[in-house]
Amino acid sequence: MPDVLACERMGHRMKGISGRYSHVTEVMRTRLVKGLQRYWERMRKAAR
Secondary structure (H helix, E strand, O other): OOHHHHHHHHOOOOOHHHHHHOOOOHHHHHHHHHHHHHHHHHHHHHOO
């Protein structure tokens, strides 16, 4: 997971140059959601 995305999810801001010139894209958010969905489905299946 890109650092900038992790910071956004936790409500934090990146400091310094990285914070100034980094931004979260829709592609990053889409990949995150799809990955979390796959993980959730695997865990649900394993719990049965």
